[in-house]
Amino acid sequence: MTEGYIKFNCDWEPSEIQISEVIYNQLEAERTKLFALGLIGMYPDGIGFGNISVRTEGSSFLITGSATGQFATLNQSHYSHVCAYNFKENSISCKGLTKASAESLTHAAVYEVLPEVGAVVHVHCLWLWEKLLNHYPITSGEIEYGTPGMAEAVKVLASELKMKEEKIIIMGGHREGILAFGKNLEEATTKVIEIYNRYQND
Ligand SMILES: [Zn+2]
Numbered sequence: 088m089t090e091g092y093i094k095f096n097c098d099w100e101p102s103e104i105q106i107s108e109v110i111y112n113q114l115e116a117e118r119t120k121l122f123a124l125g126l127i128g129m130y131p132d133g134i135g136f137g138n139i140s141v142r143t144e145g146s147s148f149l150i151t152g153s154a155t156g157q158f159a160t161l162n163q164s165h166y167s168h169v170c171a172y173n174f175k176e177n178s179i180s181c182k183g184l185t186k187a188s189a190e191s192l193t194h195a196a197v198y199e200v201l202p203e204v205g206a207v208v209h210v211h212c213l214w215l216w217e218k219l220l221n222h223y224p225i226t227s228g229e230i231e232y233g234t235p236g237m238a239e240a241v242k243v244l245a246s247e248l249k250m251k252e253e254k255i256i257i258m259g260g261h262r263e264g265i266l267a268f269g270k271n272l273e274e275a276t277t278k279v280i281e282i283y284n285r286y287q288n289d
Contacts, residue, residue, distance in 0.1 A: 094177065095178070095233055096177060098178065099181055101186075103164070104163070104182055111163060113271075113272055114166070115160060117208075117273060117276040120280060121208065121276060122159055124283060126212055128157065129157035133157075138194075139206070139209070140169075141205060142198055142206065143168065148198060148207075152165050152187060153185065153187065154185075155185060166185065167182070167186060170182060172192055177234065189232070193238055193241050193258075196241040196245065197268050201248075205271045206274070208267045208272070210265050215282070215286055219265065219286070223257050224244045224257070226259045226260060228259040241256060241258075241266065254268045
């Protein structure tokens with residue numbers, strides 16, 4: 088059963104958002120660690136990769152905006168607040184001085200099925216991705232990033248992870264893409280870095 092390709096639709100309200108100092112500092116502290124390891128960054132062709140988010144209320148969340156990968160530090164204007172989303176329509180509504188990317192729907196999928204999750208981290212790392220392929224739940228290689236299919240696949244895998252200690256999902260059709268989540272951002276980031284260190288010398 089294949090779905091026709093549905094273009095990602097972002098309903099963006101380009102206005103300033105208020106992020107509390109506590110949340111902002113937390114986002115920056117954890118993102119800095121991932122950036123230092125090259126797990127968030129920019130490819131030579133100028134395309135940014137990696138994003139992190141924290142739940143605000145319900146299933147809405149704050150996420151690093153699109154095209155922010157190259158910056159070592161971000162200010163409040165680089166974040167976007169995803170207020171609503173629709174998996175079937177491949178759409179989100181967001182607010183902020185930077186737009187949220189299509190990958191926001193993958194974050195939304197995790198928040199939707201796991202109420203206890205407070206933060207989602209999405210990083211890119213080819214060698215780590217290759218090493219983790221056979222160790223963690225993985226989405227089908229046929230499902231591309233930023234598609235409704237990816238959100239659906241992540242929903243299924245995330246709900247199966249409920250009781251598992253290591254909340255990691257490998258994105259099979261999104262080469263290099265790894266997803267980690269936890270009750271808060273520190274937990275999710277620590278997990279990624281722990282695995283990065285564990286497999287580095289493997
Ligand atoms: Zn990605």
